[in-house]
Amino acid sequence: MSRRLPLRLYQLCQLQLRQNPQLAAASARRLSTLTGTKAPAFTSFFFRNDQWTAFPPVPARSPSISFRSQSIPVASALSYAPHTAPLSQYKPTEALSIPKTLRLYAELSKSRLSILVVLTAMSGVAMSPLPTTVPVLLSTALGTALCAAAANTLNQIQEVPFDAQMSRTRNRPLVRRAISPLHAAGFAVATGIAGPAILWTMVNPTTAILGAANIALYAGVYTWLKRRSIANTWVGSVVGGLPPLMGWTACGGQWLPSFDSPMTPFLPSFLSPIDPATLDIALVDNPLSALSLFMLLFCWQFPHFNPLSHLMRDSYAKAGYQMLCVTDPRRNAAVALRYTLLLTGVCSVLTPLSGLTTWAFALTSLVPNLICVRAAWNFWRHTSDKQARALWHHCLWYLPAILGLMMVHKQGMNWGEWLGFVKKEDAEQTKVISSESAANVQ
Numbered sequence: 173m174s175r176r177l178p179l180r181l182y183q184l185c186q187l188q189l190r191q192n193p194q195l196a197a198a199s200a201r202r203l204s205t206l207t208g209t210k211a212p213a214f215t216s217f218f219f220r221n222d223q224w225t226a227f228p229p230v231p232a233r234s235p236s237i238s239f240r241s242q243s244i245p246v247a248s249a250l251s252y253a254p255h256t257a258p259l260s261q262y263k264p265t266e267a268l269s270i271p272k273t274l275r276l277y278a279e280l281s282k283s284r285l286s287i288l289v290v291l292t293a294m295s296g297v298a299m300s301p302l303p304t305t306v307p308v309l310l311s312t313a314l315g316t317a318l319c320a321a322a323a324n325t326l327n328q329i330q331e332v333p334f335d336a337q338m339s340r341t342r343n344r345p346l347v348r349r350a351i352s353p354l355h356a357a358g359f360a361v362a363t364g365i366a367g368p369a370i371l372w373t374m375v376n377p378t379t380a381i382l383g384a385a386n387i388a389l390y391a392g393v394y395t396w397l398k399r400r401s402i403a404n405t406w407v408g409s410v411v412g413g414l415p416p417l418m419g420w421t422a423c424g425g426q427w428l429p430s431f432d433s434p435m436t437p438f439l440p441s442f443l444s445p446i447d448p449a450t451l452d453i454a455l456v457d458n459p460l461s462a463l464s465l466f467m468l469l470f471c472w473q474f475p476h477f478n479p480l481s482h483l484m485r486d487s488y489a490k491a492g493y494q495m496l497c498v499t500d501p502r503r504n505a506a507v508a509l510r511y512t513l514l515l516t517g518v519c520s521v522l523t524p525l526s527g528l529t530t531w532a533f534a535l536t537s538l539v540p541n542l543i544c545v546r547a548a549w550n551f552w553r554h555t556s557d558k559q560a561r562a563l564w565h566h567c568l569w570y571l572p573a574i575l576g577l578m579m580v581h582k583q584g585m586n587w588g589e590w591l592g593f594v595k596k597e598d599a600e601q602t603k604v605i606s607s608e609s610a611a612n613v614q
């Protein structure tokens with residue numbers, strides 16, 4: 173009797189809904205992800221998932237709701253059969269060994285993405301003119317990694333039913349039920365507390381606040397917006413732009429303009445009355461430098477993500493994500509081109525103007541930038557999969573190349589001396605000679 177109770181309840185509900193079409197339509201609107209009208213409630217995937225539930229046959233005279241001139245039978249949106257598998261078919265869950273658990277944690281953290289995030293945070297440290305210590309450096313890396321792990325886990329917890337519908341993501345640990353949502357949530361809470369706490373205690377409060385804010389922005393705003401508005405891509409780009417800023421603030425760098433730390437432009441030598449040899453490197457620590465680091469990573473997201481999303485537009489459409497590549501593929505390509513052009517401006521004007529690099533970077537960075545502009549132009553003109561793939565591939569080597577170039581042209585950096593090719597006294601001598609000859613010219 174007790175085993176038949178859920179079936180009875182289910183049949184009663186169905187009967188109620190069939191007799192009351194208005195209630196049925198309202199429930200269908202609430203439940204259906206097929207129509208794409210509304211996102212399901214946060215916890216709905218604990219109870220049902222299209223991927224795992226077979227639809228029972230739809231009755232011949234079933235009521236239907238219409239959405240965007242499509243007639244969708246209410247029964248097909250409502251009929252989720254209760255479990256009918258005999259208990260003998262259930263098998264006990266495999267116990268998690270420590271290596272397996274660690275592997276699952278790495279998957280929940282999207283480890284490759286998190287490593288990239290830590291590397292971009294380190295680029296902020298590397299470009300800072302302020303000295304730092306090894307403990308601060310390691311704590312920044314660890315704290316950022318933990319924040320990224322928390323953000324990515326919280327994102328996956330919310331996206332199980334949608335990840336299940338895309339071939340790229342359907343093998344994620346929560347989708348394949350390799351780990352329970354509660355266990356994943358525990359991991360997210362632990363990393364989400366540990367990350368900002370390490371940054372707060374070992375680095376500084378500003379970096380910790382930026383880390384915590386980025387978790388909220390990614391796991392809250394971005395993840396929520398993905399199924400509601402194409403603006404999600406812009407929010408996601410802010411998320412990608414913040415880690416280098418965290419590296420910058422970790423060294424004590426200024427990031428918000430104030431009376432004590434105004435934006436100080438470094439003009440090219442032919443426009444500046446200041447002798448480059450007597451330049452005060454401490455002035456590089458100004459909010460314009462922080463803005464330039466943020467803008468570099470913010471703009472890069474578009475030529476990186478837009479062609480990638482173009483290649484996956486079918487999956488995004490199927491899972492009900494609001495993406496420009498689905499709603500307007502041509503505009504998606506136009507946005508990628510626009511931000512590639514902006515990226516060129518960031519490298520050739522903003523970065524040397526902020527003082528992060530010398531003005532030579534304005535010229536050398538043109539090589540990778542123009543290669544990417546050409547690829548983005550082709551993507552925009554043809555909006556084809558082939559051109560999307562080409563632009564995405566270019567963006568992969570672009571980032572390490574441009575960050576490497578920035579290091580080469582870092583303001584005040586004497587690579588000959590750093591690598592030991594030039595002795596410190598010789599370097600000082602060269603500085604004196606160059607400042608004397610500059611004075612003679614004046």
Ligand SMILES: CC(C)=CCC/C(C)=C/CC/C(C)=C/COP(=O)(O)OP(=O)(O)O
Binds near residue numbers: 289316324341386387
């Ligand atoms: C310090 C800190 C908290 C950093 C966070 C860094 C972070 C998580 C960056 C991700 C940026 C981003 C928009 C990825 C796409 O997510 P997606 O959800 O579209 O990817 P998916 O489709 O593969 O799930």
